[in-house]
Amino acid sequence: MSFSQGLSGLNAASKALDVVGNNIANSQTVGFKAGSVSFADIFAGTTGLGVQVAGINQDFNSGSLASTGRDLDIAIDGKGFFRFVNEGGSVFYGRNGQFNTDEKGNVINSSGMYLTGYQATGTPPKIEPGAPIGPIRIPTDDMQPEASTAGTLTGNLKADDDKVIASAFNAEDPSTYNFVSQIEATDSLGSKHTVKVYFVQTSPGEWKAYAGDETSPRMDTGSPPKPIYSEMQLKFDASGNLIPGTTVPAGGVMNITGAALNGANALNLQLDLKALTKNASDSLVKLGEIDGQAPGKYQNFKIGDNGEVVATYSNGKRQTVAQIVLADFPNTSGLQSEGNNVWSESSSSGQPFLGASGTGSFGDVNGSMLEQSNVDMGAEMVNMIVYQRNYQSNSQTIKTQSELLQTLVNLR
Template identity: 40%
Template sequence: MGFQQGLSGLDAASKNLDVIGNNVANANTVGFKKATAEFGDVYARSLVGASDTQIGQGVSVTNVSQSFTQGNVTITGNPLDIAINGTGFYRTVDTSSGQVSYTRNGQFHTDKNGFILSATGQNLTGYGVDSAGKVNTAVLTNLQIPVNDLAPLATTNTTFGINLDAAATPPTTTPFSNTNSATFNHSVSEQVYDGTGTAHMLTNYYVRTATGWDVYSQVDGNNPTGGNPLTSLTFNSNGQLTSSPSKVAVAFGGMSIASMDFTGTTQYGGGYNDTAPGVAQDGYATGRLASYSVGTDGIVTARYSNGRTATLGQIAMANFKAPEGLQSIGGNQWVETSNSGAPNLGTPGMGSFGLLQSSAVEQSNVDLSQELVNMIVAQRSYQANAQTIKTEDTILQTLVSMR
């Protein structure tokens, strides 16, 4: 009798309902990818070859495949919620076991040491930076947001690219005094820093002479160790700087500046201009982490209280020739298998890799409406197979009752 077909149908429909139920249960799971039960018919093997009257033995679940289609992206406001727009996976490492896994769940956070962790506690891997602050894509590392303050940097180079008024005349009051504006024509100041990050005010005073300009330099009102004037500037008839050298070294008590660059200084008519090309220096004070952000290219950037920014690294991404061959280990994580192939690593936006969106997460790609319809179909299939068994039982009872 044909109980086998009905029983296999019940088993297949039950597994199908399990798959649908799992999809529905994870409809709100970030980064979840829905699965679909795939079926195949079953035939008994014949030793004498094919038969025109061969009857199938029922159905079996041949595979449960996952669909890696894009889920909807939802804004969260958390800078470490990062959604993938496109293909690819995050690469994570379990520090205790060393197991590498891959995920689409972009809900990250930091631990007490600043390491970026996935929702299940694995380290997010990426590419670190070299001593020059450039991303080094040759070596993978666990990404970290430093919890320590940014060390200060002493000023070693300054630039004073300003325009001096060609119509200016030498002061009638001498000698130079920084407290008497009648003894100089113009002054420009900028903040500089010593090795401890302490700020000081550097001021250059420009005094018109018969042949050009004398530059008097002071830090917090103190003259340089070599005395003033620091240097003299001369210009040609077109207002271009002709004095050499245009860069000078200067030392003050407690700090020294290796290069004070006057290369951009001009002497044109129309008054003084301190923004052409401007005044700048390369030092900064101690900085505390104020915020951080992740760009669409996966670059993690920190912003400090002293106005500085620093590149901390770049998120790495992985893709597979056959992502359907990945093995799910729970927690929205997959591991590679021989069916998926080895991972192809890269960075967001490179090749076929998708871009990242910070302060957002990728929702599950489960369509609840479709799943509820599938549930009805699976339920009806279960009922129909149960009816097959009931009918077979009725026939069997009839045969047993024959005398």
């Protein structure tokens, strides 16, 4: 029996040394999680028969983060796993954030598995609640032009402006207006159009706005023809806020139209002035926001701390592509190790629950960073010494038992 006890001790110590060796070998593996051995005794009735390895546990605590400056390096600071799918559709989970792109722009890990995320939908693309989950692909196609159809102006008209104008408005005569603001819009081919909005104080506290497309203006039929400007009368309350119901036309939105340019559709822009105010500060009116875009060439992409993948284009526009999805489990210790630094779901781990960076119990996604291995080299060296001594001690019990048997054999 002593032989079997000693042999079980040798096997257990050898297995423990294997785990230590594996930890040390992967001390520089990105996202690696150190393992440890659990032992259990073996009994037959009241008799001890030695020791056995009850299981290999993995430490899923986060490793330290290191900055790399590389766009496709991603780290999770806290709980959660990246979610991958392979060509066959099987799902795996991991913490190694070293990614590349394939020839189609799909984000893949070193094993060729696809990183998955919530897909952006709509125009402009954005992440909606309940968005579908699929492989993340970085689009390198050109961004197509879109015509501007709606915009807003924000700012203030000077309430105590002492310049009151009685003469007819003339865009070419600065004496016929108090202030002018300029914005840019795009037509259906992506060409830029300069839209100017002129503000005229017609009586103390009473204003009018005139707006027109000055790149391709509509022209009247006079001789010579003159540009046609949209017109709106502006009224403000005692607090200096525009009263949309009293503007002429009502609603506080100007319809600005132009003539067709280079074969594009004529510009037709709804410009919202409802955010304008009138108080004693200087006149300053600027563009709040406007839709539409010129054509753009893909330049690069960034992964934000919320896990969103955002592509940038030469026209200055940014487009959300996807948002990295994170997964976690009721019992991470029950995950099945699959090699290549990934795990799969098992009956012990429970089913995964999914979420985004920084939500619920999930950690934060950090772009241009990597999570280092959580192997503690000092602790592993100590464990190696302990298991080595354990191995030697078990071998000594076998040697001692052998000597006792030899003594019995030599009895006459």
